[in-house]
Amino acid sequence: MxxxxxxxxxxxxxxxxxxxxxxxxxxxxxxxxxxxxxxxxxxxxxxxxxxxxxxxxxxxxxxxxxxxxxxxxxxxxxxxxxxxxxxxxxxxxxxxxAQYIPSELNEIKWKNMAPGIKTFPLTEVKAGSGSVRLLKISPGVTIPEHSHSGSELTLVLKGSFSDEIGRFKAGDIADLDDDTNHQPIADSSEDCICLVVTEGPLQFKALVPRLMQYFVGM
CATH class of the missing domain: 1.10.10 (Arc Repressor Mutant, subunit A)
Incomplete structure (x- = not known):
């Protein structure tokens, strides 16, 4: 790797x-x-x-x-x-x-978050007003444009995504602060699976993602 x-x-x-x-x-x-x-x-x-x-x-x-x-x-x-x-x-x-999820990524019981996007919250890890979760993004699907209320770390476990910063593949980590505004897209032929931690709720630009955020708590 x-x-x-x-x-x-x-x-x-x-x-x-x-x-x-x-x-x-x-x-x-x-x-x-x-x-x-x-x-x-x-x-x-x-x-x-x-x-x-x-x-x-x-x-x-x-x-x-x-x-x-x-x-x-x-x-x-x-x-x-x-x-x-x-x-x-x-x-x-x-x-x-490994101590918080099944032994293989394909054994995770994902929850639907939005079309082409699934999530697996890691509720056992204390996150305060933020969250820790796995995201599974289907090929070609884009996370709506957003900024951050605090820091965000996104570690790619499988597949890849691209945004305004660059292309991130397995093992890469995006270390972002509240000055970052981006719109990631899963850019390979396989699902992009990431481990994501945020210090606070994401700041989505469009209305529909903000409504979605209300239900999924991201």
Whole structure:
């Protein structure tokens, strides 16, 4: 798998520092399981962070600090985030996504969202006012034009899509903020399946998609 679109350095830095939400961390960790480039960057950032901590003046630990650290070590995302998927998982599902869905993409029980678009919400991952879901887009189908209320990460698992930014294939991730306005289209002969996390509702431009949004909560 050749990956052309990676996470922004700012996103990786925030992830390495532990300052992203659970839902964002989940999708970032899933991309890291596929992408050695981004994995290596996170390792370097964490190493630099460790050096910086060693240089800091020692301070007294707050009460409960040890319990907090042990809790972080028990977190599934933290344990799996830098482990290549192929080392743990022989299906077409990368880790840590594999623990939330069937062992094969074709076994997922999709829900109809719109003509040519199906969804599978990952309700077990806390997303606050946003959402985490899988999208399955039929060949040639376009997601209506929209912007974002907050950040959005879209990781391609199968197929491909194109938008104003470029073409995204399996393993690629679109790291977008609220300044991005785009209209993705599934541009290959197979379904495009993506893992998508948003920090807030999408901002659709047309009336019909906005009405659809009311029912599907995206």
């Amino acid at each position: 050749t990956i052309y679109h990676h996470l922004n350095d700012e996103t990786l830095m925030a992830y390495a520092a532990g300052s992203v939400s659970e839902s964002m961390s989940f999708v970032i960790a899933t991309h890291l399981s596929l992408c050695p480039n981004c994995r290596n960057k996170v390792i370097e950032m964490e190493s630099l962070g460790g050096v910086a901590l060693e240089d800091e003046t020692q301070l007294a630990m707050q009460s409960g600090a040890l319990d907090t650290v042990l809790g972080m070590l028990d977190d599934d995302f933290s344990k799996e985030k830098l482990t290549p998927a192929n080392d743990q998982n022989k299906s077409d599902i990368p880790m840590p996504l």
